[in-house]
Amino acid sequence: MVFLLIYVDDIIITGNDIGLITKLQHMLHSTFQMKDLEHLIYFLRLEVHFRDHGLFLNQHKYIQDLIELAGLKDATAVDTLMEVNVKYRKDEGEPLPDPFLYRQLVGSLIYLTITRPDISYVVHIVSKFMQAPRHLHLVAVRRIIRYLIGSPTRGLFFPTQSTLNLTSYSDAD
Amino acid sequence: MKLKSDGSLDRYKARLVALGNKQEYGIDYEETFTPVAKMTTVRTIPAIAASKAWALPQMDVKNTFLHGDLMEEIYMKLPPGMSTTASDEVYKLRRFLYGLKQAPRAWFEKFHNTLLTFSFT
Numbered sequence: 528m529v530f531l532l533i534y535v536d537d538i539i540i541t542g543n544d545i546g547l548i549t550k551l552q553h554m555l556h557s558t559f560q561m562k563d564l565e566h567l568i569y570f571l572r573l574e575v576h577f578r579d580h581g582l583f584l585n586q587h588k589y590i591q592d593l594i595e596l597a598g599l600k601d602a603t604a605v606d607t608l609m610e611v612n613v614k615y616r617k618d619e620g621e622p623l624p625d626p627f628l629y630r631q632l633v634g635s636l637i638y639l640t641i642t643r644p645d646i647s648y649v650v651h652i653v654s655k656f657m658q659a660p661r662h663l664h665l666v667a668v669r670r671i672i673r674y675l676i677g678s679p680t681r682g683l684f685f686p687t688q689s690t691l692n693l694t695s696y697s698d699a700d
Numbered sequence: 701m702k703l704k705s706d707g708s709l710d711r712y713k714a715r716l717v718a719l720g721n722k723q724e725y726g727i728d729y730e731e732t733f734t735p736v737a738k739m740t741t742v743r744t745i746p747a748i749a750a751s752k753a754w755a756l757p758q759m760d761v762k763n764t765f766l767h768g769d770l771m772e773e774i775y776m777k778l779p780p781g782m783s784t785t786a787s788d789e790v791y792k793l794r795r796f797l798y799g800l801k802q803a804p805r806a807w808f809e810k811f812h813n814t815l816l817t818f819s820f821t
């Protein structure tokens with residue numbers, strides 16, 4: 528059994544039959560020009576690290592670029608993602624003259640939730656204001672990014688010793 | 701320009717591209733949709749590989765969008781400086797170029813069909 532995942536030109540292969548994987552790689556090589564890597568290390572800005580007891584996925588580089596984009600390179604880290612007891616409203620504060628950066632930052636935060644489920648809730652909150660972001664909303668976004676400054680390498684660990692069982696379902700109308 | 705790690709010049713790179721924005725639907729292209737993997741699936745594959753201790757090689761395709769088989773009859777003007785011939789000449793494309801609207805779709809189709817010819821089932 529072999530799994531092949533393709534995202535335009537990037538391919539990941541895995542499966543329980545190493546001989547079959549090698550054969551598939553050779554066949555692909557004989558058809559297209561390809562670059563080969565023994566291990567998955569970087570895929571769609573996800574970093575994959577092989578550890579003794581499993582695989583570690585993070586988006587360290589992506590977070591660093593995001594901090595830079597937000598202009599927060601020299602900012603200090605904060606320990607929490609959001610201020611307590613604050614309710615964000617869509618009509619509070621001055622509208623941003625140009626919503627572009629806000630949308631770009633929140634879009635990046637959404638992409639970051641792939642390996643950072645811990646920020647999912649606050650990203651959901653700030654993403655509600657994409658249509659007409661205001662200064663107070665941008666303050667909240669900047670705080671999330673300052674939280675990331677304190678935990679830029681955090682990610683997901685998938686241990687080798689796990690009882691994970693893959694079950695798939697499909698449906699067609 | 702491609703630079704070496706020390707910052708010195710490695711080689712020059714150039715690519716002839718087609719202006720997809722000048723293509724007309726029904727004449728120069730038909731369907732353009734092409735599927736990509738969902739990020740949750742991308743994350744699932746390493747998760748399974750880890751739990752089963754499977755190998756996890758990565759490959760990437762060079763010049764991806766040049767691989768597709770061109771079905772449409774498409775003509776293009778060459779960019780200035782590329783040809784010494786008269787400026788009203790157009791050239792018929794025999795292969796895909798980057799920039800064509802249907803290039804990603806044609807690549808996926810080609811890849812899909814290629815996998816089927818491997819007859820792995």
